[in-house]
Amino acid sequence: MRWLAFVLCLAAAPLAAVQPDEILDDAALELRARALSEGLRCPVCRNESIDESNAGISRDLRILLRERLVAGDTDDQAVQYLVDRYGDYILLSPRVEGANFALWLAAPLMLLLAGGIAAVTIRGRSRAAGPEELSAEEQARIDKIMRS
């Protein structure tokens, strides 16, 4: 259950998520840091980003990330710096490469496949649908009846 994760996080260190003293003075840089940290996973929590997590290690990661940005890293470099140390595990959004194609392409492929099967079935069903459209004459008659 999710609360187990929170037990873990809270027990680790009773801190709130982003702390006032972590926030960078440079607003643009802080915005970048927030956006990046939403995509990084807290290594000891169940399914939380370091932006949301209360765990001590998440605070360390947030500070580390900000240090890298202040040092002039690009977004990719800063994230890579953390991935080199903690592994792909901390990426909440798996990279689109190698086996992960099977993950990212699943939604479009399944949609195409299911849509295709449904389309073929419905076409088959509608071909058996019997009588064709009403003729203009019949339609006019029906309209007349409906109106009266």
Added chain:
Amino acid sequence: MIIELGHFALILAALVGVVQMVVPLIGAHKGWRGWMALADPAATVQFLLVGFSFAALTYAFVVSDFSLRLVVANSHSDKPMLYKISGVWGNHEGSMLLWLLILVLFGACASWFGSNLPASLRARVLGVQAAVSVAFYAFILFTSNPFERLEFPPFNGQDLNPLLQDPGLAFHPPFLYLGYVGLSMSFSFAIAALLEGRVDAAWGRWVRPWTLAAWIFLTIGIALGSWWAYYELGWGGFWFWDPVENASFMPWLLAAALLHSAIVVEKRESLKAWTILLAILAFGFSLLGTFIVRSGVLTSVHAFANDPERGVFILMILAIFVGGGLLLFALRAKAMESKGVFGLVSRETALVSNNVLLAVSSFVVFWGTIWPLVVELASASPVWRGGMANPFYALGLFDKPEQVSVGPPFFDFAFTLIFVPLTIILPVGAVLAWKRGSLSKAMKSMAPVAALAIACGSLAFALQTGRSALGPIGVILGVWVVGGACMDIWLRTGRGAISARLKRLTRLPRADWGKFTAHSGLGISVFAVAALLAWEAEDIRVAQVGDRWDVGIHEIELASVVEIDGPNYYGEGGEMNVYRNGRAVGQVFAEKRIYPVAQMPTTEAGIRNGFLRDVYIVLGDPQTGGGWAVRTYIKPFANWIWGGAILMALGGFISLSDRRLRVAAGAAKSASNAVPAE
């Protein structure tokens, strides 16, 4: 003594379950009336026995009987009574007993209210239902017995997890289970129909209320859980794409698909095989959800290996019922000849699109949820070290033997990809005629709604400060769906003077009103989620007592920080004043609690609920230089998310009370009379 009686009742119920599983099924096969009739009393007896057993366990929690291992681990004598009772299902063993209680309750309901079912179908439904319950009796009695005593009882318990001591979460599991287990009825009906070899409109009419009820409970359960996360976890998140949440969301999506396709079976006698398949899969996802939650497999394959008994047991149950169900389906589906034919543009096609999108979204959520497991199994993980070479790794498919995470960014992408088309198709599809519709006519009738939606979206775009497209798109989709629902019900009144149509509006069948309410609820939720994500404002700062600061159009003042002392916790509370345009508009109280028995801190956010926005304030830690960390959020339209969900559930209830479903009795008799007795 009461505990032992409860234990005994459970064992007895299991034996009754075995009888109910075997005898009526044989009776239905051979056409022996007496054997079939056994199912009804057996279902009632099972319910009474399990009910007694559950009551015995509840009694142990109420009187804090610390000779019971489960009570020691999950209760404490200081705990408020409400949480003593909710502690019964706030743990593995107790929650499985609750699951079982609901399962036999549904079985008993099918027997009590199923007098309009043909005898053989009812016997088969109850037999299959008993088979499911027997599997869970075995699971509880052999792997997770709640009635285990301790040899040396301690003086007090270890307390229930403080996060679970909350009214929202006290009732979240029962609703979710009512939903999960309700789908077992759809499953039993599907299997019974396959055994029977016949699916007709009457079958659709019987199966729909059960699915609808299950779906309503799932909706309420999920909404309660999401609402709880919002106010309890301290930053106002409402959905996390956590495996445990996904476990309840997958059956919800499939149940939604199922209750729509059951309409097609009922009205048009089409899509029969597909509906049966959906019913099997929906229950499969319920079992899978139980497996995910109960085995801990998705935290890590290794956590699963720590307690393999339970996980393997549920996996076996899953394999038997879903595997068996699908096998039976493969053998018998051919017999489900569909009668109704329909054109390329028709309500049937629209509902097929609905089903395709909902089913695919459900499977995408499934795939994303288990992907980390797939990668871990496929990489050089220690689970394969039992002398076995990892076949996937040997193939060189995975060059990086490590764990991956699949989080919100993936689900947001994949789910939006499917749900946006669904909301776009919905209003047009809802007004298409059965059998053969006219797309241009439907589009023409929806044109005013589309114009309104785009106008509202443009207005939202002009009014907002950022350039994000999320908010305006949310507005467009929300207005489109809600306006479409209004237009749909208006068109149902036919032609004529406005006064006559208004009068007719009140006389429409409840099914129409249910559809209107539920679809509107969906539109409102879609809008609210987009609006909240797009227009949320946040402020994090160190505040001294007496400080005032601006967040959006509000001004917040930290008035004072006081000590608090609860029944089983203590902590600090910050009193905050909320001002708007210099005028005080309210007060909130944000707490930080510590539960000494469980040694755990929790936050109780101070929330000022508003119709248009919530002001959400969290008191953080005291700072070394004096003052407190305070986080303030403005959450626009937060309440609308759950409001929409409640409307969806309400729509389900209205539809459930439709005359057609209530008077199905007569229809059923005539249907069963028409078929010669087997």
